[in-house]
Amino acid sequence: MTKKKIRVFINGFGRIGRAVARIMLEDECCELVGINDICSYEQMAYLLKYDSVYGTLPYVVNVEDDILFIGTQKVQLFSEADPSNMDLRVMEIDVVLQCSGMFLTTASNLPLIRNGAKKVIVSAPSSDDMPTYIYGVNHKKYRDEPVISNSSCSANAIVPIFQIVDTYFGIESAMMSMYHSYTVYQNLLDSKHYSDDIRRTRSATQNIIPLMSSAAEATETFFPHLKGKMYAKSIRVPVPSTTLYELHIQIGKKTGVQEVNQVLREEIGGTYSDILDVTELPGSSLEYIQSPYSAVLNLSLTAVVEEDLLRISAWQDNEYGYAKRVVDMAKYIAQY
Structure with a gap:
């Protein structure tokens, strides 16, 4: 049948x-x-x-x-x-x-x-x-609501990573820098713009443009204990696709790079295998165009300072990877 x-x-x-x-x-x-x-x-x-x-x-x-x-x-x-x-x-x-x-x-x-x-x-x-759901994070808590949010591309990348780190190490605070491809809401050439942020008037193809991001607020939805303890900046760079996330996380226990990467490998190879991936290859943004994952963590860039300040780096095709999760969510809620 x-x-x-x-x-x-x-x-x-x-x-x-x-x-x-x-x-x-x-x-x-x-x-x-x-x-x-x-x-x-x-x-x-x-x-x-x-x-x-x-x-x-x-x-x-x-x-x-x-x-x-x-x-x-x-x-x-x-x-x-x-x-x-x-x-x-x-x-x-x-x-x-x-x-x-x-x-x-x-x-x-x-x-x-x-x-x-x-x-x-x-x-x-x-x-x-x-109601907000991220596939692979809390989608199984869906309760047949007629209208839901799939959150943002950034939250889909960050939240599952934070979920792993918080479970094993405890997150106390975090700062997130997103080296983000330009979008259709930016100008190709210097020109007037409707935004309150005057930097949006500048050419996206010629400038690195730091912009405010809602990623911290979107992430806080899933970590209420971190409300007011996270900050995010979207740094728009002159590429048409992919984002590099640099997550600087203050954690609640002492650790090292080897332990962090082992935890990430094990969790991503199991619970999060449908939405996250890991690599140690020296790739750049082009290699992640049309990646189906919410994020691909580059473990060779993991760093720990003073045993409790953690940096995790991850790549995302912020359009295609996010669109894959939207489709996954559609298939899931259509069962109800």
Whole structure:
């Protein structure tokens, strides 16, 4: 008997939405049945087919009226600024992936539920008390809520690492530096910008730009005892993909590099094998483009100072790795 595929709808077809679509095309458990974005249908098709980071999609992609054809697959297209205008009932949607970067509250996503979707996953931290789950960390605590947050790409990388360190060594405080690829919200050339941070006016392709990050707040959600004891900075660098995390962690017991790496190897080889990986190779950012992991820890860069100040370094494709976790979460909650 053929297992029924999970029927997925993507609202917002930007970098994360398109990465999710590419991943689902290779996943026999999922069927992409609809996409909504305010750009033209021709641009949706073109940007899915051709990607400057991930390459050309190996399918014939074209649009006829409001149908996107990806090989033999048909996907219904919408262009609604207000998703509440879409009637999704006839499409039998199991999960809507809210990848627009907007609609960050439970209330703003409930119209999708009222219009026929069974569940909604927001691919960003929420701005209210929306339940937040990270696959591989707390997803098994999911309690059939209709709207949930998948947190941020950074939290998906950091939280499982912190979970290991806190369990074995006890975290007392932490500072996180993220050497992060530039994003579409930055300028290609110096120009005006809507942000309150004037540094966003500068060219992302020519500058290293330090920006404030919400990663500390997103991580605190999972470690209440560390509230106010963490700080994060996103340092945007002139590369189009991947992030290097430098995590400086004050721990509560004495240890050394060998013990830390042994713990990381054992935990990541077991409990966290689906979402984390380790390496000791001298790789750089290009090697981690399209990595399916939430983070790949580079154990050769682990350091310990004064036996209780720990540095852990990890790589992440902050688009593709995060999109993989969004798809994992969709497959998990669709069972309920």
